[in-house]
C-alpha cells in the first residue's frame with residue numbers, strides 16, 4: 001500500500017499541490033526525481049493540479065544545468081533533462097505541500113526535527129522498502145561511477161510511480 005500523502009494545504013496555498021525534491025547539490029538526485037515525476041504527473045493528466053520542483057541544500061550549483069551523467073541516464077530513458085537549473089533551499093521552500101528529502105543529511109538540513117507530515121524521506125515511498133523498516137537514503141552518485149546513476153534512476157522511477165498513486169488517492173481538484 002502507498003503511504004498516504006498529506007492533503008493539500010488550505011487555500012490560497014495547496015492549489016496546485018506542490019512537491020519539492022531536495023538533495024545536496026541539486027544536479028543529480030533531486031533533479032532526476034523532478035524530471036521523472038513531472039513526466040509521470042503529466043502522463044496521469046495531473047499537470048494542472050500538481051507542481052514539481054527541486055533544490056539542493058548547498059549553494060555550489062545554483063543556476064547550473066544537471067550533471068551530464070544524470071542527464072545522459074535520463075535521456076537514454078526518453079526523459080528531457082535540458083530545462084533543469086540548480087536552485088538552493090531556503091525557508092520559503094518549507095511552504096510546499098510535500099517536501100521529499102533524498103537522504104537523511106538532506107532531511108536534517110531542511111527539518112531539524114526530522115520527518116513530519118509534510119517533510120518526508122523520499123524512499124518512504126519506495127515500494128522495495130518495507131513498512132516499519134528504517135528508510136534508506138538515495139545514495140549520492142556524484143563521486144561514483146555510472147552504475148550509481150542507473151541505480152538512482154531505477155529507485156526514482158519506481159518511487160515516483162507510487163507517489164502518483166498517492167496523488168490519485170488525494171483526488172485533487
Ligand code: 4NP
Pocket residue numbers: 023024025026027028029030056060140141142
Ligand atoms: P546531488 O549530488 O546532491 O545528488 O545533486 C551532489 C552534487 C554535487 C555535490 C555533491 C552532491 N557537490 O559537492 O558539489
